[in-house]
Amino acid sequence: xxxxxxxxxxxxxxxxxxxxxxxxxxxxxxxxxxxxxxxxxxxxxxxxxxxxxxxxxxxxxxxxxxxxxxxxxxxxxxxxxxxxxxxxxxxxxxxxxxxxxxxxxxxxxxxxxxxxxxxxxxxxxxxxxxxxxxxxxxxxxxxxxxxxxxxxxxxxxxxxxxxxxxxxxxxxxxxxxxxxxxxxxxxxxxxxxxxxxxxxxxxxxxxxxxxxxxxxxxxxxxxxxxxxxxxxxxxxxxxxxxxxxxxxxxxxxxxxxxxxxxxxxxxxxxxxxxxxxxxxxxxxxxxxxxxxxxxxxxxxxxxxxxxxxxxxxxxxxxxxxxxxxxxxxxxxxxxxxxxxxxxxxxxxxxxxxxxxxxxxxxxxxxxxxxxxxxxxxxxxxxxxxxxxxxxxxxxxxxxxxxxxxxxxxxxxxxxxxxxxxxxxxxxxxxxxxxxxxxxxxxxxxxxxxxxxxxxxxxxxxxxxxxxxxxxxxxxxxxxxxxxxxxxxxxxxxxxxxxxxxxxx
Amino acid sequence: xxxxxxxxxxxxxxxxxxxxxxxxxxxxxxxxxxxxxxxxxxxxxxxxxxxxxxxxxxxxxxxxxxxxxxxxxxxxxxxxxxxxxxxxxxxxxxxxxxxxxxxxxxxxxxxxxxxxxxxxxxxxxxxxxxxxxxxxxxxxxxxxxxxxxxxxxxxxxxxxxxxxxxxxxxxxxxxxxxxxxxxxxxxxxxxxxxxxxxxxxxxxxxxxxxxxxxxxxxxxxxxxxxxxxxxxxxxxxxxxxxxxxxxxxxxxxxxxxxxxxxxxxxxxxxxxxxxxxxxxxxxxxxxxxxxxxxxxxxxxxxxxxxxxxxxxxxxxxxxxxxxxxxxxxxxxxxxxxxxxxxxxxxxxxxxxxxxxxxxxxxxxxxxxxxxxxxxxxxxxxxxxxxxxxxxxxxxxxxxxxxxxxxxxxxxxxxxxxxxxxxxxxxxxxxxxxxxxxxxxxxxxxxxxxxxxxxxxxxxxxxxxxxxxxx
Numbered sequence: 024x025x026x027x028x029x030x031x032x033x034x035x036x037x038x039x040x041x042x043x044x045x046x047x048x049x050x051x052x053x054x055x056x057x058x059x060x061x062x063x064x065x066x067x068x069x070x071x072x073x074x075x076x077x078x079x080x081x082x083x084x085x086x087x088x089x090x091x092x093x094x095x096x097x098x099x100x101x102x103x104x105x106x107x108x109x110x111x112x113x114x115x116x117x118x119x120x121x122x123x124x125x126x127x128x129x130x131x132x133x134x135x136x137x138x139x140x141x142x143x144x145x146x147x148x149x150x151x152x153x154x155x156x157x158x159x160x161x162x163x164x165x166x167x168x169x170x171x172x173x174x175x176x177x178x179x180x181x182x183x184x185x186x187x188x189x190x191x192x193x194x195x196x197x198x199x200x201x202x203x204x205x206x207x208x209x210x211x212x213x214x215x216x217x218x219x220x221x222x223x224x225x226x227x228x229x230x231x232x233x234x235x236x237x238x239x240x241x242x243x244x245x246x247x248x249x250x251x252x253x254x255x256x257x258x259x260x261x262x263x264x265x266x267x268x269x270x271x272x273x274x275x276x277x278x279x280x281x282x283x284x285x286x287x288x289x290x291x292x293x294x295x296x297x298x299x300x301x302x303x304x305x306x307x308x309x310x311x312x313x314x315x316x317x318x319x320x321x322x323x324x325x326x327x328x329x330x331x332x333x334x335x336x337x338x339x340x341x342x343x344x345x346x347x348x349x350x351x352x353x354x355x356x357x358x359x360x361x362x363x364x365x366x367x368x369x370x371x372x373x374x375x376x377x378x379x380x381x382x383x384x385x386x387x388x389x390x391x392x393x394x395x396x397x398x399x400x401x402x403x404x405x406x407x408x409x410x411x412x413x414x415x416x417x418x419x420x421x422x423x424x425x426x427x428x429x430x431x432x433x434x435x436x437x438x439x440x441x442x443x444x445x446x447x448x449x450x451x452x453x454x455x456x457x458x459x460x461x462x463x464x465x466x467x468x469x470x471x472x473x474x475x476x477x478x479x480x481x482x483x484x485x486x487x488x489x490x491x492x493x494x495x496x497x498x499x500x501x502x503x504x505x506x507x508x509x510x511x512x513x514x515x516x517x518x519x520x521x522x523x524x525x526x527x
Numbered sequence: 528x529x530x531x532x533x534x535x536x537x538x539x540x541x542x543x544x545x546x547x548x549x550x551x552x553x554x555x556x557x558x559x560x561x562x563x564x565x566x567x568x569x570x571x572x573x574x575x576x577x578x579x580x581x582x583x584x585x586x587x588x589x590x591x592x593x594x595x596x597x598x599x600x601x602x603x604x605x606x607x608x609x610x611x612x613x614x615x616x617x618x619x620x621x622x623x624x625x626x627x628x629x630x631x632x633x634x635x636x637x638x639x640x641x642x643x644x645x646x647x648x649x650x651x652x653x654x655x656x657x658x659x660x661x662x663x664x665x666x667x668x669x670x671x672x673x674x675x676x677x678x679x680x681x682x683x684x685x686x687x688x689x690x691x692x693x694x695x696x697x698x699x700x701x702x703x704x705x706x707x708x709x710x711x712x713x714x715x716x717x718x719x720x721x722x723x724x725x726x727x728x729x730x731x732x733x734x735x736x737x738x739x740x741x742x743x744x745x746x747x748x749x750x751x752x753x754x755x756x757x758x759x760x761x762x763x764x765x766x767x768x769x770x771x772x773x774x775x776x777x778x779x780x781x782x783x784x785x786x787x788x789x790x791x792x793x794x795x796x797x798x799x800x801x802x803x804x805x806x807x808x809x810x811x812x813x814x815x816x817x818x819x820x821x822x823x824x825x826x827x828x829x830x831x832x833x834x835x836x837x838x839x840x841x842x843x844x845x846x847x848x849x850x851x852x853x854x855x856x857x858x859x860x861x862x863x864x865x866x867x868x869x870x871x872x873x874x875x876x877x878x879x880x881x882x883x884x885x886x887x888x889x890x891x892x893x894x895x896x897x898x899x900x901x902x903x904x905x906x907x908x909x910x911x912x913x914x915x916x917x918x919x920x921x922x923x924x925x926x927x928x929x930x931x932x933x934x935x936x937x938x939x940x941x942x943x944x945x946x947x948x949x950x951x952x953x954x955x956x957x958x959x960x961x962x963x964x965x966x967x968x969x970x971x972x973x974x975x976x977x978x979x980x981x982x983x984x985x986x987x988x989x990x991x992x993x994x995x996x997x
Contacts, residue, residue, distance in 0.1 A: 061840055063801075063833055071848065072836045269752075282735075285753040288771065291910060298768045301758065331535075363535055366544045370535075378543065380896060391890075420861075426850060440761060 068408050069425075070417045097176035098292055099203050100185045101196065103214035105260060106253050107226040109279070110215055113300070114187040115486050117213075120299055123459045124432055125425070126182045126292065129175055133188035136164035144236040147251040152259055165195070169202055176208060183292070184208075191260040193267070200271075211293050212273035213300065214263050222279055223253075229485050280304060299436070305483075308442040309352070310460070312453055313478040315364035316340045317499040320392065321475065324500070324526025327384060327391040332367045335497055339476045340371035342495040346478065347372050347445060356444045358382060358434075365447045372445070381430050384449035388421025395504065395523045399516055406519055410510040413469035424469050427455050435459055450502055453479075460488050470506060475499035500526055540878050541895075542887040566679050567646040568762060570655045571669055573684035575730060576723050577696040579749065580685055583770070584657040585956050587683075590769055593929045594902055595895070596762065597651050601642055603658035606634035614706040617721040622729055635665070639672050646678065653762070654678075661730040663737075670741075681763050682743035683770070684733050689748055693723075699955050749775055769906070775953075778912040780930070781817070782923050783948045785834035786810045787969040790862065791945065794970070794996025797854060797861040802837045805967055809946045810841035812965040816948065817842055817915060826914045828852060828904075835917045842915070851900050854919035858891025865974065865993045869986050876989055880980040883939035894939050897925050905929055920972060923949075930958045940976060945969035970996055 061074035100117070102110040114130045121128035138144070140160055149157045165188060175181035190196055196212070203210045217223060227249055231237065237245040263273050268286070274297050275284040283301055288294050316336025320328045332340065347355065357374045359365035360382035369376040390398050390405070399406050402419075409416040417423035422430075431452065438444060438456075446456065450473050458468040460481050473479075476499045480491040501524040509518040535544045570587070572580040584600045591598035608614070610630055619627045635658060645651035660666055666682070673680045687693060697719055701707065707715040733743055738756075744767055745754040753771055758764050786806025790798045802810065817825065827844050829835035830852035839846040860868050860875070869876050872889075879886040887893035892900075901922065908914060908926075916926065920943050928938040930951050943949075946969045950961040971994040979988040 063836060063840070065833075071831060072833045074836075074840055265752075281757060283753075283755040285755065285771065287751055291907065294768075294772055294910065297771065298764075301755065301767065302764055361543060363537075363544050366535060370546060380899070429850070437761065440764065 067404070068412055068417070069415050069423065070419065097181060097208050098183045099172065099176070099199070099208045099210050100183060100296070101190055101199055101210060101212045102185070102187050103190045103196070103212055103263060103273075104216065105191065105256050106189065107223050107231065107249070108215040108217050109226065109276075109305075110189070110213075111187055111230070112305075112486060113213060113215065113276075114185045116303060117296065117299065118183075118185055119459070119462045120435075121183055121296075122462075122464075123428065123435075124295075125428065127180060128183040128185065129181055130185040130187050131168045131172055131175075133161075133165050133168050133186070136168050137161060138235055140164055147248050147255060150252050150255040152255060169199070173202075173206055177206065189256055191256055193261045209289060209293075210272065211289075211296065212263060212271060213296075214273060214275045216262065216275060216277045217279060219278060233485070274300060276300060299439075302436055302439045304439070306442060307483075308444075310438060310443075310481045311347075311350075311445040311478055312456055312473075312481065313343065313445070313447055314449055314453055314473060314475055315362070315368045315447060316343075316497075317475050318364045321500050321502055322527055324394045324396075324523075325392050326395070327387040327393075329362050329364075331363050335499055336364070336368070336475075337371075339495055339497040339499070340368045342497055343368065343478070344371045344373055346493065346495060347374065352443045354443060356441055357447065358444060359447045360384065360449065360452070362449070365449070368447050374445075376447075379434060381434050382446070382448045382452055385424070385427050385451040386418065386421040388418035390418050390421065394526070396520060399519045403516075403519065404512050407510055407512040407514065410506055410519075413506070414465040424451065424455065425465075427451060431455050461490065462487075472503055475502065500524065539874070540882055540887070541885050541893060542889065566677055567651065568653045568679045568681060569642065569669070569673050570653060570766070571660055571666070571680060571682045572655070572657050573660045573666070573682055573733060573743075574686065575661065575726050576659065577693050577701065577719070578685040578687050579696065579746075579775075580659070580683075581657055581700070582775075582956060583683060583685065583746075584655045586773060587766065587769065588653075588655055589929070589932045590905075591653055591766075592932070592934075593898065593905075594765075595898070596653055597649075598653040598655065599645055599651055600655045600657055601638045601645075603631075603634050603638050603656075606638050607631060608705060610634055610637075613708075617718050617725060620722050620725040622725060635668075639669070642678075643676060646676070659726055661726055663731050679759060679763075680742065681759070681766065682733060682741060683766075684743060684745045686732065686745060686747050687749060692749060703955075744770060746770065769909075772906055772909045774909070776912060777953075778914075779820075779822075780908060780913075780951045781820075781915040781948055782926055782943075782951065783813065783838075783915070783917055784919055784923055784943060784945055785832070785838045785917060786813075786967075787945050788834045791970050791972055792997055794864045794866075794993070795862050796865075797857040797863075799832050799834075801833050805946075805969055806834070806838070807841075809965060809967045809969070810838045812946075812967055813838065813948070814842045816963065816965060817844075822913045824913060826911055827917065828914060829917045830854065830919065830922070832919070835919070838917050846917075849904060851904050852916070852918045852922055855894070855897050855921035856888065856891040858888035860888055860891065864996070866990060869989045873986070873989065874982050877980055877982040877984060880976055880989075883976070884935040894921065894925065895935075897921060901925050931960065932957075942973055945972065970994065 063072045063074055065072050102114055104110050111132060114132070118128045118130045137160065140163070141149070148154060151157065168186065168188075172184040172186060176184055186199065190199065200210055227246060231249050232242055232245050237248070240248065263271065263275055270287065272287040272289050272293060274286075277283065280301070280303070285297055288297060316332045316339035318336055319330040319333050320326075321336075322333050355374055357369055357372055357376035359369045359376050359378050361378045361380050362383055365382070366376075366378065387393075390402065393401070395406075405419065414424045417426065435456070438446075448456070451469070453473040454468055454471040457463070457471050457473065457479065463471060476495050476497050478493045478495065480493060482489045482491075504524060505522040507518060507521045534547045536547050537544050572584055574580050581602060584602070588598045588600045607630065610633070611619075618624065621627070638656065638658075642654045642656065645654055656669065660669065670680060697716055701719050702712055702715050707718075710718070733741065733745060735754075740757070742757040742759050742763060744756075747753070750771070750773070755767055758767060786802045786809035788806055789800040789803050790796075792803050825844055827839050827842060827846035829839045829846050829848050831848050831850045832853055835852070836846075836848065857863075860872065863871070865876075875889065884894045887896065905926070908916075918926070921939070923943040924938055924941040927933070927941050927943065927949065933941060944964075946965050946967050948963045948965065950963060952959045952961075974994060975992040977988060977991045
């Protein structure tokens with residue numbers, strides 16, 4: 024318990040704890056003196072070494088694991104920009120990315136609060152700067168959103184909150200900065216500036232026309248009204264200024280990423296956010312995800328290993344080649360792992376491919392090349408722990424899904440930079456990538472269905488991703504094992520093996 | 528479509544699967560991460576003297592080489608020093624000094640020629656052209672040159688108007704320059720300031736409008752602000768990310784291995800054993816040493832392996848565990864002695880001696896893989912200030928190679944003995960290293976490259992350099 028306090032204290036205090044102070048406080052705390060160092064015990068789920076003393080027989084969780092969130096204070100990201108500049112697109116995408124890499128993040132869209140408050144949107148007149156009642160409501164909505172932000176960051180374990188609104192006046196931004204200071208949150212502004220009428224028109228078409236605000240309007244009316252709405256903001260718009268705002272931390276994105284202005288990056292998470300924002304683009308493209316063709320080990324029901332394709336797997340590879348040809352994709356990149364089965368599959372596609380070690384299947388450690396029946400036989404405890412928390416469970420001398428996500432982050436970053444890509448990978452890997460694109464939680468991720476011989480075509484659309492599933496008509500074993508009902512470590516073998524798919 | 532099934536074979540050194548027939552599809556040598564550069568890239572520095580251009584050039588080059596992108600610096604000042612007699616005074620740099628102007632132009636052209644050679648004949652991928660390049664005209668010359676040759680261009684401009692920073696620069700790197708040998712310190716400073724003035728008259732910074740089609744990053748006041756324009760590709764994006772994470776705040780990085788482990792004692796590699804009694808003693812000594820360094824706000828990082836964590840526990844400061852700092856995975860050879868590896872896998876053992884950097888253990892990793900794995904650690908080390916990293920032999924070699932600019936050939940043989948702390952302090956263009964042995968005996972775990980690396984060598988020859996153990 025006290026160790027937890029030690030960690031917590033250095034989080035809240037201005038990060039100036041000297042090593043002397045830290046040693047003093049740890050001396051107060053426990054018998055951790057140099058003569059007899061504390062004993063370590065390995066947490067059975069994640070295989071993390073932690074010091075005793077334990078409480079309730081369970082090891083204390085006080086040593087920070089290398090998670091991404093390197094900030095001590097929570098961070099408030101504040102979008103800035105006229106309507107139809109991509110603020111919500113950026114907010115949602117950034118939130119999805121941060122959650123995927125393990126930083127609890129949530130977006131707070133003030134427009135959403137306004138829609139809940141003012142049930143029916145009438146017209147742009149609501150946004151006129153001289154509409155006192157409108158202003159009052161909008162201010163209330165912003166305050167309500169900030170309140171929820173505070174709750175999320177202070178009480179609910181949130182690490183990053185994205186405050187998605189126009190925030191186009193210095194005054195409004197001042198209010199937010201003051202709020203953040205009061206609560207000990209860091210602030211990072213993300214401003215999107217764009218004057219290209221083509222881009223703005225496309226924005227409006229993609230996301231505004233379908234908005235609840237314009238449910239009952241025809242396209243032309245909606246366009247007209249929205250343009251007038253933008254005008255309401257234009258007169259009072261104060262862009263982040265090089266001189267006046269030189270002490271603020273921000274990134275200014277100009278013309279959808281042609282140019283960036285980055286000011287006063289304070290810490291690791293802001294640096295990662297900047298890197299991410301500088302790598303994303305909105306050029307239309309598709310990402311194709313599939314697994315290698317059925318492998319010899321798949322057929323036997325064994326996990327892992329580095330076997331070659333079965334005859335049906337080779338058949339699939341041929342069909343994959345034909346399918347890709349039929350898609351008539353310009354400048355397709357093909358990526359594989361460094362395992363034989365994905366490379367054999369790519370060879371049939373007849374497009375130059377690149378091998379990534381990071382795309383290798385999850386390392387099952389001591390369980391490599393075993394069947395589930397064998398794992399249950401030799402390691403029943405491990406098998407049960409895995410069912411209890413499949414995302415965090417790490418195979419002995421192997422990896423967890425959580426490890427996989429970290430390993431795959433550079434792949435995701437490069438996928439964001441690229442355009443048309445075919446990724447030939449593995450079950451666990453594909454689940455992680457899919458979870459990123461479809462915004463799945465850590466709980467859902469390890470159970471996403473990624474069957475053999477099926478290509479998933481992902482096309483970004485509006486704020487999300489369209490998914491088409493194409494089964495290439497070559498049969499294969501099922502390798503998907505659902506979570507069984509009984510995950511207790513004392514369960515019977517029968518209970519444990521209930522959901523194992525059929526195999527030779 | 529041809530459906531002769533291409534068989535795959537696994538390259539015995541790196542364990543990479545490649546098609547046996549020369550498939551046109553597989554172009555590159557396998558490595559952990561695809562190499563993303565197609566055309567060679569020229570990085571062109573821009574800025575007045577004493578703005579950190581050479582500092583950035585050298586650091587960036589070191590980073591790119593470490594992550595596996597062959598990079599070289601071409602410092603035009605160096606060409607000038609080689610071309611002219613000894614430097615007399617700032618007058619050489621006056622814009623009306625026609626004779627000097629010709630020499631400087633010739634030097635720039637000579638450097639560009641060498642860039643060509645580096646790209647065309649020496650497999651270089653990135654060339655850093657380190658000069659002031661402060662006029663539009665000079666930059667035009669470079670752009671034309673690059674276009675003619677099919678090279679991409681990325682500009683890095685450093686702008687700074689803080690007199691303190693400039694003064695510190697001059698002190699750190701100019702006073703000791705060959706140009707000022709024999710000069711009195713005060714005179715050198717005066718002369719150098721006049722030199723800067725010579726450039727100021729004709730300096731045209733990269734312009735947001737006129738240069739809108741160029742790819743560049745502008746760094747203001749050592750990183751408080753950046754302007755990034757038209758990043759074209761992966762390597763430029765990585766360069767921008769790197770530049771935005773480095774700083775010049777004085778600090779020290781402490782690298783050490785865990786204390787001697789039980790497996791170390793018996794000459795076994797890998798595994799996840801605890802500390803030996805001597806290892807525990809080292810942990811206490813480490814604690815005493817770190818305390819004596821009186822560091823404010825020290826960060827301590829360990830791997831996920833028991834022996835580094837046990838070591839950090841003794842230091843008594845909150846520490847963070849990084850899986851990326853885990854020791855190299857020896858795959859099927861985990862927990863073996865070298866003698867056992869020679870007995871069971873003599874060919875593997877020989878291949879490793881042939882190319883220790885690229886050699887990948889069966890079902891394990893190579894040093895090359897390690898470097899990829901460690902890149903986020905390096906990036907975070909750049910961001911941080913005072914850090915103590917408690918890690919492992921192969922890992923420490925990789926980190927050390929980054930800081931001390933060691934080649935891939937040298938890296939796997941760097942000496943990182945147990946119970947020795949390396950204190951790295953950045954100075955001038957490099958890194959000062961202090962080696963502190965904490966006076967607790969430990970086994971030697973360093974195995975030199977034996978003379979005979981042939982797969983047919985005798986076991987005795989293979990085991991010649993194995994250090995003693997129980």
